[in-house]
Amino acid sequence: MKSKQFLLLMIALFGIATTFEGCKPKGAGSAVSAGAAEKTYVAPGQYDEFYNFVSGGFSGQLSVYGLPSGRLLRVIPVFSLDPEKGWGFSEETKPMLETSHGTVPWDDLHHVQLSKTDGDYDGRWVFVNGNNTPRIARIDLTTFRTAEILELPNSGGNHSSPYITENTEYVVAGTRFSVPMDGDDSDTPINTYKKNFKGTLSFVSVNKDNGHMDIAFQIETPGVNFDLSRAGKGVSHGWFFFSTYNTELASTLLEVNASKNDKDFVLAVNWKKAEEYLKAGKGKKVSNVKYAHNIYDETSHTSTSTIKNEVIVLNSAELEGLCYFIPCPKSPHGVDVDPTGEYIVSSGKLAALIPVFSFSKIQKAIESKSFEGEFAGIPVIKYEAALHGEVEKPGLGPLHTEFDGKGNAITSFFVSSELVKWNIKDLKILDRVPTFYSVGHLMIPGGDTKNPDAKYVVAYNKITKDRFLPTGPELAHSAQIYDITGDKMQLILDFPTIGEPHYAQAIRAEKVKDKSVKIFKLEENKHPYFTNGESAAKVERNGNKVHVYVTTIRSHFTPDNIEGIQMGDEVYFHVTNIEQDWDMPHGFAIKGANNGELLIMPGETQTLKWVPDRIGIFPMYCTDFCSALHQEMSGYVRVSPKGSNVPITFSVGTNQPTDTQ
Amino acid sequence: MKSKQFLLLMIALFGIATTFEGCKPKGAGSAVSAGAAEKTYVAPGQYDEFYNFVSGGFSGQLSVYGLPSGRLLRVIPVFSLDPEKGWGFSEETKPMLETSHGTVPWDDLHHVQLSKTDGDYDGRWVFVNGNNTPRIARIDLTTFRTAEILELPNSGGNHSSPYITENTEYVVAGTRFSVPMDGDDSDTPINTYKKNFKGTLSFVSVNKDNGHMDIAFQIETPGVNFDLSRAGKGVSHGWFFFSTYNTELASTLLEVNASKNDKDFVLAVNWKKAEEYLKAGKGKKVSNVKYAHNIYDETSHTSTSTIKNEVIVLNSAELEGLCYFIPCPKSPHGVDVDPTGEYIVSSGKLAALIPVFSFSKIQKAIESKSFEGEFAGIPVIKYEAALHGEVEKPGLGPLHTEFDGKGNAITSFFVSSELVKWNIKDLKILDRVPTFYSVGHLMIPGGDTKNPDAKYVVAYNKITKDRFLPTGPELAHSAQIYDITGDKMQLILDFPTIGEPHYAQAIRAEKVKDKSVKIFKLEENKHPYFTNGESAAKVERNGNKVHVYVTTIRSHFTPDNIEGIQMGDEVYFHVTNIEQDWDMPHGFAIKGANNGELLIMPGETQTLKWVPDRIGIFPMYCTDFCSALHQEMSGYVRVSPKGSNVPITFSVGTNQPTDTQ
Structure with a gap:
């Protein structure tokens, strides 16, 4: 798209956003479901149905809400100091905030992943990622406390993380901001970006018994920006999918310079193949890195921070069959895999449609080498060869998609502030409801598992404005619960959130509550x-x-x-x-x-x-x-x-x- | 009371508490009001009726909830670092956490006081106290941000604070833990407590235009522990009342040693008289103190911390007519003044009754010198001479009392976990409802003003146990809302809180919401x-x-x-x-x-x-x-x-x- 056309699109996008915000219905309005009070009321002494683990964003912490009440049950300190709980103040917790470059008092916690067995939540752990100092943390659901934090070398931001495979074999972490590799101590000019700045994808293994993490391997990639990711499941188990933006490899004014290409990529990674290469000794041992690994022990009630210096790196361009690019319109944000594992939905935030890719078609395209060329040494599959189909005119600014397990997907639209429900097979739009206001992530309990528990969808919104009593210039972000048991989505509750609610997940209370430790003996x-x-x-x-x-x-x-x-x-x-x-x-x-x-x-x-x-x-x-x-x-x-x-x-x-x- | 008797009482108290916790009704139970869901539901897009400012306790911050929804609208950082909002991390906010002894990253925020004009909330500011490093902070309700923090010298804890007079003339601060005066640099043995450890009461003036605080004077007192306080109002305007415990002047195992006397004291302070003494030059200028005064300016968007070195001290024993002790059974915690200002309710947490004192009787007793003696040079008024009457067998462990403006009081009982409503004039008990579990403070919107807005009473409970989904060994504290528009109190909602909900206040949204600053120009x-x-x-x-x-x-x-x-x-x-x-x-x-x-x-x-x-x-x-x-x-x-x-x-x-x- 030419620069002038792009600017017109930008004006249109923000014009619409402004208009939309300006005309929101006052008061409860017709959007609110009859009986909503009873549907969300949890009487004194009764328990909520679901634990909702919600990212605290720039607070660096993880919030636990009850659903459907929207009550904040606990803030779990993870990456940031917490004066309330002494986290980072006691001698026992200080090592948890150590990094390879000293104590870091804060981070930007983004995404939330419940551990899985056979593609369903098993209620053992929650993994979360630090977006600033690249880290992954594991929270133990018997204590609701942070048990482990692992730093990631060769990374300048860790956004497409900590998505996990269907048996929690791996937790992944992709670099959002490409940087020169850690070992490269030279003083690198920014305008050599295309030559010197690299991306990496870290595959972190998880010990089945105690949850301990370890960097199994990293994959070095060209300097695109990795945004989000999801593991394959079912038929696509063994693969991982990452959305990329900035395939222009720009290093300044990305707003314009990283929005030029009509299509960016989804990167499909065959991690079973990576394991084969690793076993065959095809990995490069890199020993000039430095990263902290912090573990809390609930028996000694102390934690330790260990600095590690080695990682195995696989090269995406050299190792055949490891990585494939799939063209995706335009600056894709979310990449989400349906409950069967066959369909991969990637939402280009500047695109006017949503492409749905087919895993079996991707496999056929690879077999038949239906490539349109390569990018930085990685084959690029033909768009049409990977495509199941496109959702047409879905809304403006699609970001993320969750699944109801009944063959439908629900996608969030940031610019047009709405949730849109559509059928995965025939790609027809079934329903749309407004959000107040600009929605980012959305969440169906179990919405990324093989068996979603589709009673509610929750929209986590980036703008609140006049939804709650004003509190000066700074307002809480907000969440909105919709009842999705019927054909139509029905808004039933607004509740404010701590920090910024990036992704969230929810699990049936029964899977967690009885394992909860009450005292230490x-x-x-x-x-x-x-x-x-x-x-x-x-x-x-x-x-x-x-x-x-x-x-x-x-x-x-x-x-x-x-x-x-x-x-x-x-x-x-x-x-x-x-x-x-x-x-x-x-x-x-x-x-x-x-x-x-x-x-x-x-x-x-x-x-x-x-x-x-x-x-x-x-x-x-x-x-x-x-x-x-x-x-x-x-x-x-x-x-x-x-x-x-x-x-x-x-x-x-x-x-x-x-x-x- | 003899030591053995005391131990029996202790066993009884804790025995009852344990039993009570053990047999709480499961589920919603009969205590929940019909129609409770509709009464507490605030539909999407609708505003709450009240802002509820709730102490964050050991978080050091102030929480703002909406009532009746119980939704957390904002956490205002005050005394502690807040990684989420950059509070204490930006150069502009770092001076706000300075004290006379360097940066302090945390405090224990206790009580909440909305500013008053003519004895009613005026919606301008909220004052809060730091219980650890003795401080008072002022929050500006146009920005919902901390505007000022004032440290207090000669204090080892600041618990009976920041209670205010009916036109916000003064905010007070009484020492909970007596210590040697700051000027005394000698190395003081703990076992010289009775000789060397002193209490102080600080009277902090508030500038009517910009809210700026200043220590007008301090009153030096014997080394009792000041617990809570309230200003007189209406007929008793010009007086301040403080509860005291540890009149035994013990310095170790206070659990036993400060629980020996059958009666401790309420201290009545005539602050108009203090102003006369001050004008007459009877104050002692003390220049060997050190305290920080921190002010945030929303035009330059910066803050400054100034160290001050002078305070005027009045001597409670030497200045006649300044202070009077009133005997009060036993280890009084709350001291609360009714809407007319005539009745002063002080709840002895180890007492089996609640004494209600009469301001006019106190005045008569002073005129007629109905004293039973003196304590450390301060006259002790005869108990019966000050007494309006006693509420008999009200419950176990009375702590705090709020007023409904219809002639009734509601008192919280920690040990028997209940709220009890009684008539102020005839002292008859009208109603009692259980709380889940041990209630500390309670709050009626405007409950300490001349005109309470008695739609709800909220219990802020110290123990939560099984009220919400379990979250490991650490649980949120809880609040419970009761509808008090009828004769009987009806439980309508439980909601969890951040940190520890010590006192809270609530104000009609209309008095605040339209003054809210939306942007800085x-x-x-x-x-x-x-x-x-x-x-x-x-x-x-x-x-x-x-x-x-x-x-x-x-x-x-x-x-x-x-x-x-x-x-x-x-x-x-x-x-x-x-x-x-x-x-x-x-x-x-x-x-x-x-x-x-x-x-x-x-x-x-x-x-x-x-x-x-x-x-x-x-x-x-x-x-x-x-x-x-x-x-x-x-x-x-x-x-x-x-x-x-x-x-x-x-x-x-x-x-x-x-x-x-």
């Missing part, structure tokens, strides 16, 4: 500074390091009076919560200190490091209201001058003076 | 590094400091390619969002950097500091999905070795090479 606590009961509480000096072994139980700390700390000391409060009842956490903080707080679950040990910056008396207290006598759950720490002869003493309830008033 | 932007349009974008080197003047607008940065940065540089990205549409923020982050992100509202300038730690190519991108071409909104920064001769260049769209592939 004290007798299993292997923390190196575990305090086994109040009688074991103590304070130990080792040079300028002071270790305080503290217990908490309603409604006191042992010890609660500590003297003999000196300026220049590093003090470690190792706090063991010796409660063994569910929902009986204690908090720990030192008044006026500059280090944050601990939140300690029953049976757990957590450590707060404190380097006192002044002499004086410092109250310490429980920060989580725990009992009728919570306000009394406090004590004092005395900090003396350096070299003071005040001995280390610690006690609870014994040093009450009677002689002074 | 570009022509009013006075930021020192404001970039006035794309043509003004530039990069300036000044020694090793590099200032990048960047603009953002859908869908590009200007500039987006930057070269000439060197190792050893401090780079400041001053990003101006030149959009002027509501809900059109942009984000800014540098891939793989270790500094967090910016979230920039339309018309605003924010700065991200970056000290590159390695040479290479660093993508930069918009972190908040902004348009159909958001994924294209990116660029590259090149970092060269120190001493490199790569010149500073910056551009957008112009350096696309054609000669390399």
Whole structure:
């Protein structure tokens, strides 16, 4: 498309978007389903039907909502500091935020993937990707806590991630921003992009027993931008599909320069073939990389960060049969695979149609070499040879597609702000409903599995404007729930979200709730500074390091009076919560200190490091209201001058003076 | 009460609590009101009736919920780092987290107070207190952002805060943990508590025009623990009431040692008298203190932190008529003043009754010197002389009371997990409903004003257990909404909350929503590094400091390619969002950097500091999905070795090479 035509399209797109936003129906309007209140109401004491794991976007965290109530059940800290939960503040959690380049306090969490067995959610783990510092994290669904974070080398952004295969064999990660490979330490000019900037696709293996991740291999590709991806399933198991944009290989003003080609590509990767090449020693061992691998252990209640230095790289251009490009109009965003695995839907955000590719046709095209040429050494399959068909005039700005398991697809349209339902086989449009406003991702529970549980579709919208009471210049993003049990989609609830709701997934509560850990057993606590009961509480000096072994139980700390700390000391409060009842956490903080707080679950040990910056008396207290006598759950720490002869003493309830008033 | 008796009471209290939790009704149960779904449902596109400002507790932030939907509309960062919003990460917000002892990344936010005019909410500001580092913050309700934070000297915890007078003349702050006064630099043994540890009450004035706070005076008191407080109103305007516990002046195992006295005190403070003493020069100027005063300016979009060194202290024992103790059974927690100002309800959490004091009787007792003696130089009014009457057998563990404006009070009971409604005049109990589970604070919209808007009461509960789908060992706290328009309180909704919901207040949406700022006007932007349009974008080197003047607008940065940065540089990205549409923020982050992100509202300038730690190519991108071409909104920064001769260049769209592939 010529530049002038492109600009006209842009004007049209944004013109329509503006108009659309300007004329939204006020109030509930006709779009809201009758009986919607009853359909979304979860009465006090009742449970929601689904856990909805929603990306927190630029918060770096993962939110857990109940569906259909839209209630926020928990924010799970993943990539960012969380002052509320002490995540990144306790000694035990600090290693989780380490990277190959030091501590990173924040990330941009994008997509959410529930682990799968036989192509259905198994309720074991949730994987999420960090889009800024390229990382993948695994959350354990017995504890709802982050269990592992793996950094990815040779990547400048990790957007098309952490999509997974049907038995969680692999979690993938494709570079959004191509960069010079990590090993290349030269000072690279930006205008040598086409020569020096590369993409990579990382295939991360997952241990079936404990979930531990490892980079099995990377595939080096030309410097296109990888946007999203999905694994094949059923008939297409063994393949992975990635959408690409910027096949123009532009490095500036991508808004224009990466929007010139009428078609970009879907990249089809044969990962079973990759395994063969790997076994045959065709991978290149690269040892000049650096990436962190962080694991949290819920027995020792500690985490470790290990720097790794090796990765195996396969070359996409050299290894035949590994990668194929499929032309796709225009700047495709989502690439989604239907429940059978036969149909691959890729939505070009600047396209006026949606192409649906056929896996069996792709295989035939490869066999018969129906190629239109190659791009950077990778064969390009003829568009028509891969195509099942096109959805015509579907809407403006198609982004993502989910499936209902009844032969239908629902696609989100950012520019025309709507969801459109269409039939996968005959490509006919069946229904369309407005979203308020510009929808990004959408989600059907199990919508990317072999067996969707198609009761609701949820739209996760990028613009909220006047949907909720105004809160100044910054507004929450929003989600909208539609009932899809009938032929027509019916809007039943709006709810606001934390951060930015990129992709989300939802799972039936039954698959998760009964596995939930309620307490950590004290007798299993292997923390190196575990305090086994109040009688074991103590304070130990080792040079300028002071270790305080503290217990908490309603409604006191042992010890609660500590003297003999000196300026220049590093003090470690190792706090063991010796409660063994569910929902009986204690908090720990030192008044006026500059280090944050601990939140300690029953049976757990957590450590707060404190380097006192002044002499004086410092109250310490429980920060989580725990009992009728919570306000009394406090004590004092005395900090003396350096070299003071005040001995280390610690006690609870014994040093009450009677002689002074 | 003797020690053995006390222990029996404790066993009884916790025994009952345990039993109660063990037998909660499963499911919705009979407690849920008919028609509850319709009563709490807010249809898509409709607004909630009330803004509910809810303390985030140990998150350090303030949550804004809609009532009756229970939807979380916004988390306002106050005392803690917020990676989501860049709070504490941008150069503009870093000063807001400064204290007299450096940056503090966290606090424990407790209570919420809407500003008042004539004893009713005026919708201008919300005040909140930091319980860890003693501070008060003011949130501006035109922007829903933190506008000011004031630290408090001579304080070891600030719990009985930030309660305010009926025209927002003062915001108060009472020390929860007594400590040696700041000026006392001696190394103080803990067992000299009774001699050396003091309480203080800070009276902070509020400028009527711009809300700016200032410590008008402090009152030095004996070392009791101040728990909560309320201003007088109407007839009692000019007085302030504080609950105290630990009148035993214990410093260890307070659970036992501060629970010995059968009665503790309510402290009545005549602040009009304090003003007279101040005018008469009776205050002591104390100049060996240190506290930070941080102000955010929404025109320059920057904040400043100033360290102050002076405070005026009044002595509670020496200045006659300033302070009076009123005996109150037993370890009182809440102290609440009814809409008329005549009745003061103070709930002893270990008491088996609720005393209601009469302001006019207190005045008569003072006139007639009906004192039973004095405590630390302060007269103690005879209990019976101050008493209106007692609510008998109300429940176990009374904590807080709110008022319905129809002559009734509703009190929360932590141990017996219930709300109890009673008549203020005749002290008869009218109704009781269970809460699930242990309720702390409760809230009626306007419940502490002269004119409560008594449609709902909300219970903010400390224990959740099985009310929502389980999320591992850590569960959200919960709130429960009861309809109180009829004679009987009817439970209509449970909703989970962020952090810990200490006190909350709610205000009719009409009083706030139309004042909400939607954008910052570009022509009013006075930021020192404001970039006035794309043509003004530039990069300036000044020694090793590099200032990048960047603009953002859908869908590009200007500039987006930057070269000439060197190792050893401090780079400041001053990003101006030149959009002027509501809900059109942009984000800014540098891939793989270790500094967090910016979230920039339309018309605003924010700065991200970056000290590159390695040479290479660093993508930069918009972190908040902004348009159909958001994924294209990116660029590259090149970092060269120190001493490199790569010149500073910056551009957008112009350096696309054609000669390399």
